[in-house]
Amino acid sequence: MANNSFTLEDDVVSINDHRSIPERLQILARNFWWTWNPQGQQIFRELSPLTWERSNHSAVDVLHDVSYTELSARLNDSDFLKKVQSVLDDFDSYMEAKDTWARRQSTKFSAPVAYFSAEFGFHESLPIYSGGLGVLSGDHTKSASDLGIPFIGISLLYRNGYFQQHIGADGWQQESYPHYDPVRLPLELVTKEAGGRLLNSVEIGHSTVHFQAWRLLVGRAVIYLLDTNLPENDQHFQGLTAHVYGGNVDTRIGQEIVLGVGGVRLLRSMQIEPAVFHMNEGHSAFLTLELLREQIKQGRDFQQAQAAVRARCIFTTHTPVPAGHDRFSSELLEHTLGRFWSDTGLNHDQLMAYGRINAGEQQELFTMTVLALKMSRAANGVSQLHGEVSREMWEELYPERKVNEVPIGHITNGIHTPSWATAKAHEFWNKRLGVDWTAKLIDTQYWSKLENGDIATDEELWALRYILRRDLVEFVRQRLRSQLLHSDTESSVTIDHALSPDALTICFARRFATYKRGPLIFRDLDLIIELVNHPDHPIQFVFAGKAHPRDNEGKRFMQRIVEIARHPQLVGKVVFIENYDMNVGRYLVSGADVWLNTPRRPLEASGTSGQKIVIHGGLNLSILDGWWREGFNGSNGWSIGEDISETDLELQDEKDSGSLYRTLTEQVIPEFYRRDAQGVPKAWIRRIRSAMRSLVPIYNTDRMVAEYVTRYYMPR
Ligand SMILES: *Cc1c(COP(=O)(O)O)cnc(C)c1O
Numbered sequence: 001m002a003n004n005s006f007t008l009e010d011d012v013v014s015i016n017d018h019r020s021i022p023e024r025l026q027i028l029a030r031n032f033w034w035t036w037n038p039q040g041q042q043i044f045r046e047l048s049p050l051t052w053e054r055s056n057h058s059a060v061d062v063l064h065d066v067s068y069t070e071l072s073a074r075l076n077d078s079d080f081l082k083k084v085q086s087v088l089d090d091f092d093s094y095m096e097a098k099d100t101w102a103r104r105q106s107t108k109f110s111a112p113v114a115y116f117s118a119e120f121g122f123h124e125s126l127p128i129y130s131g132g133l134g135v136l137s138g139d140h141t142k143s144a145s146d147l148g149i150p151f152i153g154i155s156l157l158y159r160n161g162y163f164q165q166h167i168g169a170d171g172w173q174q175e176s177y178p179h180y181d182p183v184r185l186p187l188e189l190v191t192k193e194a195g196g197r198l199l200n201s202v203e204i205g206h207s208t209v210h211f212q213a214w215r216l217l218v219g220r221a222v223i224y225l226l227d228t229n230l231p232e233n234d235q236h237f238q239g240l241t242a243h244v245y246g247g248n249v250d251t252r253i254g255q256e257i258v259l260g261v262g263g264v265r266l267l268r269s270m271q272i273e274p275a276v277f278h279m280n281e282g283h284s285a286f287l288t289l290e291l292l293r294e295q296i297k298q299g300r301d302f303q304q305a306q307a308a309v310r311a312r313c314i315f316t317t318h319t320p321v322p323a324g325h326d327r328f329s330s331e332l333l334e335h336t337l338g339r340f341w342s343d344t345g346l347n348h349d350q351l352m353a354y355g356r357i358n359a360g361e362q363q364e365l366f367t368m369t370v371l372a373l374k375m376s377r378a379a380n381g382v383s384q385l386h387g388e389v390s391r392e393m394w395e396e397l398y399p400e401r402k403v404n405e406v407p408i409g410h411i412t413n414g415i416h417t418p419s420w421a422t423a424k425a426h427e428f429w430n431k432r433l434g435v436d437w438t439a440k441l442i443d444t445q446y447w448s449k450l451e452n453g454d455i456a457t458d459e460e461l462w463a464l465r466y467i468l469r470r471d472l473v474e475f476v477r478q479r480l481r482s483q484l485l486h487s488d489t490e491s492s493v494t495i496d497h498a499l500s501p502d503a504l505t506i507c508f509a510r511r512f513a514t515y516k517r518g519p520l521i522f523r524d525l526d527l528i529i530e531l532v533n534h535p536d537h538p539i540q541f542v543f544a545g546k547a548h549p550r551d552n553e554g555k556r557f558m559q560r561i562v563e564i565a566r567h568p569q570l571v572g573k574v575v576f577i578e579n580y581d582m583n584v585g586r587y588l589v590s591g592a593d594v595w596l597n598t599p600r601r602p603l604e605a606s607g608t609s610g611q612k613i614v615i616h617g618g619l620n621l622s623i624l625d626g627w628w629r630e631g632f633n634g635s636n637g638w639s640i641g642e643d644i645s646e647t648d649l650e651l652q653d654e655k656d657s658g659s660l661y662r663t664l665t666e667q668v669i670p671e672f673y674r675r676d677a678q679g680v681p682k683a684w685i686r687r688i689r690s691a692m693r694s695l696v697p698i699y700n701t702d703r704m705v706a707e708y709v710t711r712y713y714m715p716r
Contacts, residue, residue, distance in 0.1 A: 021075055021081075021084060021085070022068060022071050022072065022075070025071070025084065026063060028059070028087070028088060028091055029044065029060050029062070029063050029186060030059075030060065030186040030188065030217060031091070031186070031219065032122050032123060032126075032186065032216065032217065032218040032219070033094060033095075033145075033217075033218070033219045034059055034087075034091075035122060035123040035142075035419055036142060036418040036438075037090065037091075037418075038423035038426045039083065039086065039087045040059075040087045041057070041059075041423070043080075043084055044057075044059040044062045044063075045062075046080065047062050047063075047066050047071070047074065048065050048066055051064075051065040055125060055184070056125050056583060057123070057124055057125050057583065058184065058185070058186075059125075059186070060184060061184050064184060094219065094220075095219075100146075100147060101147040101702075101706065102147055102148035102149045102150075102709070103148055105710075105714075109150050109275055109713075110275065111150070111272075111273055111274055112150035112151055112152045112275065113149060113150065113151050113152070113276050113278060113713055114152045114153075114154060114267060114272070114277050115141070115144075115151065115152065115154070115278045115280060116153075116154045116155070116259060116263055116277065116278065116279050116280060116283075116287060117133070117137035117154075117155055117281065117283075117284065118155065118244075118245070118255070118259060118283035118284065119131075119137060119155065119244055119245075120138045120153060120155050121134035121135035121137065121138040121139075121582060122138040122141070122142075122216075122218060123138075124581045124583040125185075126216075127161035127162050127180070127244075128155065128157065128158045128161060128162070128225070128244060129244065129582075130244050130511070130546075131511045131546075132511070132606075132607070132608060132609075133280070133281055135415075135582065136280075136382075136608060137153070137155075137280055138419075139415050139416035139419065139701040140705060140708075141153050141221045142218060142219060142416040142418075142419060142701065143414075143700075143701035143702045143704065143705040144705050145218055145219030146416075146418075146439075146702060147702060147705055147706065147709070148220065149705065149713070151220075151222075152221070152222050152267070152272065153218075153222070153223035153224070154223070154224050154226070154259065154263035154266070154267075154284070155224075155226070155259065156227070156241045156255060156258065156259055157182070157187070157214050157225035157227040157241060158241060158242060158243055158244045159179060159182070159227070159229060159241070159242050160177040160178065160179060160180070160243050160246075161177065161178065161180055161243070161244060162243075162244040162546075163175035163176060163177055163243075163546070163549060164176045164177070164178060165546050165578050165579045166578055166579070167562055167578055170559075171558075171559040171562035171563050172555060172559055173555050173559075175549050177243065186216060186217070187215065187225065188215045189212060189213075189214055190212065190213040190214065190215050190266075197212045198212065198213060198266075198269060198270070199230075199232070200213075200265045201262075201265075202258055202261045202262045202340070203339045204254050204257055204258075204336055205335055205336050205339070206339060207234060207237060209228055209233055209240065209254070209258065210228065210230050210233055211226045211228045211230070211241075211258055211262055213225065213227065213266050214227060224263075224266055226258050226259065226263065226266065228240045228241045229241065229242070237254070240254050240255060240258065241255060241258060249332065250332075250336075252326065253328055253332060253333075253336050254336070255283075256283050256286055256326070256368070257286055257340075259283060259287075260283075260284045260285060260286030260287035260288075261287065261289065261340065263284065263287055264277075264290040264291060264294075265290065275312075275713070276312055276313070276314060276712070277312055277313045277314070278313075278314050278316070278708070278712075279315045279316065279372050279376070280316050280318075281316065281317065282315075282317070282325060282326055282369040282371070283326065283368065285369075285375070286337075286368075286371075287313075288309050288313055288372070288375035288376075289337075289340075289344075289351075289354070289371075291309045291312070291313070292305050292306060292344065292375075293340075293343055293344045295309060296344050296345065296346075297343075302346065302350075309375055310375055310376060312377070313375055313377060314377060314379065314380075314712045314713075315373060315375075315379040315380075316379070316380050316381075316382065316411075317369055317372075317373075317380070317381055317382075317408070318381075318382055318606075319369075319605065320381075320386055320390065320393070320602055320603050320604075320605050321603060325367055325368065326367070326368040327365040327366065327367050327368075328355075328366045328368075329365055329366070330348075330362075333348075333351065333355075333366050351366075352364075354366075354370070354371050354374055354375070355368065355370050355371045357370060357396050357397050358396075369394075370397065373394060373397060373408075374397075378407070378409070378711075378712050379407065379409070380408060380411050380712070381408060381410045381605065382411065382412060382413045382606040382626075383410060383605060383627050383629070384410050384412065384629070384630055385602050385625065385626065385629050386410060386602070386605040386606060386626065387408060387409055387410030389602050390408045390410075391403055391408050392406075394406060394408060409711070411704060411707045411708060411711070412606060412627050412698075413606035413607075413608050413611075413627060413699075413701075413704060414608070414699050414702070414703055414704040415608050415699065415700055415701060416701045417438065417615055417696070417700045418438040420586065420589060420612040420615070421590075421615050421616070422468065422471070422586055422587075422590045424467055424471070425464075425468070425590060425615055425616050428456075428460075428464050429615070432455050433455060441696070441697060441703070442697055442703045442706065443697060444697040444698075446697070447692060448693050450689055450692045450693050451689055451690075451693050452689075458680050458682065458685045459678060461689075462680045462685060464616070464617055465593065465617050466501065468590045468617070469501055469505055469591050469593065470501045471590065471591060472499075472505065472507075472542065472587050472588065472590065472591020473498075473500070473505075473591070475591075476499055476542060476575055476577060476587075477495055477496065479577050479584075480495045480575065481495050483577075483578055494571055495572075497572060498572040498573075498575055499540050499542070499572065499573070499575065500538065503538045503540045503573075504537070504539045504540070504593050504669060504672045504673070505539075505540055505541075505542065505591060505592055505593045506540070506541050506542075506592065506593070506595075507541070507542045507543075507588045507592035507594070507595055507596065508521070508541065508542075508543050508544075508545075508595075508596045508597075508598075509543070509544040509580055509585055509588045509589075509609060510545045510609070511545055511546060511548070511554075512545045512547035512551070512554040512555070512557050512558045513547075513551065513554055514551075514554055514557060515600045515603040516598070516599050516600075516604070517598045517600055517653070517656075518545065518558065518560075518561055518598075519560045519561060519564075520653060520656065520657055520660070521596060521598065521657070521660065522560070522561075522564055523657040524657070524661060525564070525567075527661060528570075529569045529570060531664070531665070532569075532570055532573045532574065533569060533573070536673070537669050537670075537672075539664075539669060540574070540575075541573070541574040541575070542577060542588060542591070543565070543574070543575065544577040544578075544580035544584050544585075544588060545558065545580045546580055558576075561574075585609065585612070586612075589609060589613045589616065590613070590618075591616075592613055592616075592618045593618060593619065593672065594618065594619055594620075594668060595609065595610045595613045595619070595621065595622070596621050597609075597610050597623060597625075597628065598622075598623055598640065598656065598660065599625050599626070600649070600652060601641070601644075601645045601646075601652075602625055602645045603625070604623070604625040604626040605626060606626040606627045607622075607625070607626040607628070608627070608699075610622055610628060610631075611627065611631075611695065611699040611700070614692055614695045617692075619636075619637045619638070619684075619687055619691060620632070620636075620637035620638070620691070621637065621638045621640065621660075621668060622637070622638075622639065622640060623639075623640045623641055623656065624639050624641060624643045629643065631698070633694055635686075635687060635690045636687065636690040636691040636693075636694050636695060637687065637691055638663050638667060639663075640660045640663060641655060641656045641659045641660075671683050671684050671687070672684055
């Protein structure tokens with residue numbers, strides 16, 4: 001048996017009694033628990049501030065750079081030692097905790113949940129995510145760990161990650177792909193008990209593609225990242241897992257075979273039999289074909305085999321547009337999966353039938369979402385509206401049912417609040433709510449305490465807003481200065497005075513997918529110029545976001561924003577920050593007074609970035625789409641437009657921007673600047689309180705994962 005077999009929490013023994021502090025620090029650096037523990041981050045930052053910054057906050061990198069001699073010397077500083085010891089003790093008690101949410105549930109897990117996702121966003125130092133889907137997977141994992149659910153994640157190790165973004169002088173996005181050395185990442189190669197890498201393989205076309213796996217620890221959860229970069233493979237396949245969503249359709253299907261089929265084989269090679277296979281989006285749906293093949297090999301007939309697979313799989317869809325779903329041609333499938341499939345004894349038409357709405361429709365492509373839906377015992381969208389849209393979209397698959405009976409439910413997405421709260425927000429709430437506030441995230445009673453000033457006064461909340469806004473302003477100035485180094489467009493004079501720590505700060509950070517309508521706020525540019533330059537009531541904007549490398553329309557949207565940010569009357573007041581990632585995101589979601597969200601309804605399945613601002617006292621100004629359609633209660637932020645989906649796109653833009661301008665000028669700006677004698681905007685703070693009370697205890701991944709457990713994961 002391999003040494004990696006999954007241990008349930010009962011088997012965890014106290015491992016640290018005999019270890020030295022430097023050894024324990026090495027263990028800590030290799031468990032992403034520290035990414036939601038600000039004191040843990042502080043230790044690594046203090047050890048080497050420059051390496052910490054240069055490595056985009058990598059604890060492993062810091063420990064690479066600090067010699068054992070240096071570390072021992074530093075630990076002779078009793079203040080530092082005390083901090084280190086306290087973090088290590090917190091970490092140990094977290095890892096050994098017995099009184100978890102999962103333990104308190106009546107049904108116990110006998111085996112782990114296996115959660116498959118093409119991307120995971122845990123932290124900026126491990127760039128194996130492109131956007132919201134990855135961040136959601138990462139936050140899901142962290143809450144699964146916090147709640148004490150035995151949890152295994154499966155994904156790919158992308159050695160070149162997702163691209164790094166620079167903006168050229170022409171405002172066009174440029175992409176570069178650094179190489180990430182696994183040795184500098186918190187990863188451990190999975191080995192066999194007898195020693196040596198644990199290798200598995202999948203068939204892709206006529207080739208056998210080998211892969212190894214890297215283990216990543218995220219609190220009590222374990223993630224396995226599959227990697228084909230091996231000398232055993234043809235050159236071509238060595239690069240298969242190099243880039244997040246890289247390459248053409250051949251790369252895409254190859255990656256999905258490694259993820260789905262390979263992921264199951266990896267688990268088998270470690271003797272892991274999960275209680276449930278959770279497919280987060282359709283990319284991993286080939287796993288169901290591997291499970292089917294296993295069942296058939298065990299002698300089940302094809303009906304029984306299919307029933308056995310369905311009994312163990314659940315599926316979450318994220319894409320409300322038909323074009324967003326992976327589809328493959330019959331020829332491509334025959335070519336890439338043919339050899340694998342022949343082992344089942346089923347024919348090609350039977351394979352295609354799994355991915356088609358109409359099995360016999362020869363022209364119909366193979367859709368991963370259809371495969372996932374057919375092979376799952378339960379499926380869900382990620383907000384109430386997205387559930388409705390998904391039921392309509394896949395109605396045809398269930399001809400015997402009415403649309404409201406289509407078996408796709410919804411669980412609204414959340415965020416892992418402790419990861420998104422900045423160190424200063426943690427400090428603020430630790431002091432006022434007590435350090436256990438992060439364990440109370442689903443307690444609505446607890447958060448109702450914020451309704452009045454007993455916990456935090458209006459003045460204190462307003463001070464928090466100033467602290468966080470100032471941090472954003474200074475971060476932006478620093479970033480603009482380094483952006484200046486490789487471009488000749490900004491002048492250093494404007495940079496030192498870019499943004500004002502007093503002005504109403506509106507942030508927009510998104511993938512630049514066109515449906516998110518980044519430039520919508522600038523439809524009436526003259527009005528924006530007037531509002532931004534108002535002598536007493538100015539507003540300012542911070543933008544960030546990447547466009548997919550092949551999305552030229554998205555890049556044009558971004559170019560338009562960059563050009564606006566260079567407009568002589570807007571420069572330094574509308575800014576674009578390059579290279580949006582989780583770190584940039586954390587500054588923006590904490591510094592924003594207002595989080596602007598203008599998707600083309602109903603295309604934002606959920607969205608989560610607006611949930612990250614609430615604990616920092618930010619307010620949402622958003623289209624009634626995704627989570628905000630459920631979260632908005634009339635007093636906890638603002639809506640844009642009505643609760644309808646317009647089909648005339650030009651008309652939709654016209655109506656939504658009109659609504660946005662009215663709300664901005666008639667409500668948002670006046671309320672922000674209406675101050676009492678102490679300079680505090682009373683009505684604004686009331687709105688912040690309403691947001692915290694109503695949104696914090698719902699839009700988080702503790703609530704979300706608990707819902708997955710009780711509705712979908714629990715054995716039935
Ligand atoms: C939260 C987050 C997202 C997802 O935000 P949306 O609201 O869904 O656009 C994407 N990228 C990063 C870096 C994030 O932190």
